[in-house]
Amino acid sequence: MTVIVHPDRASLVGQTADRLAALLAELTEAQGRATIALTGGSVGIELLAALADRAVDWERVHVTWSDERFVPADSPDRNARQAREALLDRVPIPAGNVHELPAAAGPGVGDAGLDDAAAAASAMLAELGQIDLTLLGMGPDAHIASLFPGHPGVHEPGVGVIAVRDSPKPPPERISFTVGAITASDRVWLVVAGGDKAEAVSLVRGGAAPEAAPAVTAAGRRETLMLLDAEAAALLEEDGR
Numbered sequence: 001m002t003v004i005v006h007p008d009r010a011s012l013v014g015q016t017a018d019r020l021a022a023l024l025a026e027l028t029e030a031q032g033r034a035t036i037a038l039t040g041g042s043v044g045i046e047l048l049a050a051l052a053d054r055a056v057d058w059e060r061v062h063v064t065w066s067d068e069r070f071v072p073a074d075s076p077d078r079n080a081r082q083a084r085e086a087l088l089d090r091v092p093i094p095a096g097n098v099h100e101l102p103a104a105a106g107p108g109v110g111d112a113g114l115d116d117a118a119a120a121a122s123a124m125l126a127e128l129g130q131i132d133l134t135l136l137g138m139g140p141d142a143h144i145a146s147l148f149p150g151h152p153g154v155h156e157p158g159v160g161v162i163a164v165r166d167s168p169k170p171p172p173e174r175i176s177f178t179v180g181a182i183t184a185s186d187r188v189w190l191v192v193a194g195g196d197k198a199e200a201v202s203l204v205r206g207g208a209a210p211e212a213a214p215a216v217t218a219a220g221r222r223e224t225l226m227l228l229d230a231e232a233a234a235l236l237e238e239d240g241r
């Protein structure tokens, strides 16, 4: 894992958007298509908004998500809805290139269909083929996607999408890439900002166990980057790591 520290949140977001635009250009040029898995969370969405202002050949970019909240499609909690507002509705990406994870049938449905949604998402992931880049945020508890410390999901075997119940981060019902799905990606970028993440960053860099810090499992087949602002890296600088 390569750690790159930016002076502040704005430069982390701006320079990561530049880095992402450059990767998309390289991939669409070299292989005719790029497939990326987006993430939710404030930094993840800010990154998408910044990407909207970069030159990207959207015709040849496919997007999906490494996790999704299991709420109705029009819920403001949906990662896909937030991504559409921040980016996808602002760029000429073909509708067929946007591979949303299933939504709950409607308000108050609860977890009826959560397992079916996870199974459908696993099938869609298999159809999608190789993921060139999985973008991840990280919680203050070192969660990634919807894989939380002390929850069984981090030990779920195989490449797929799982149902998550009683998520400590609301909303409670989610569907999430497994660790195997994340590590099947060619590249994994963890994009993390804020002093509230400094402990988790230090835990991850210190080699904590996956059940304590799921983010330690974040690894791409070809590249793993931990992209931080100075606040999130603060303890690292103290440790000199």
Ligand SMILES: O=C(O)[C@H](O)[C@@H](O)[C@H](O)[C@H](O)COP(=O)(O)O
Binding pocket: 039, 040, 041, 042, 043, 044, 067, 068, 069, 079, 136, 137, 138, 139, 143, 144, 145, 146, 169
């Ligand atoms: O659906 C979600 O909530 C995200 O996938 C989640 O994993 C997020 O990326 C982290 O919680 C970081 O979120 P912040 O960037 O807002 O701290």
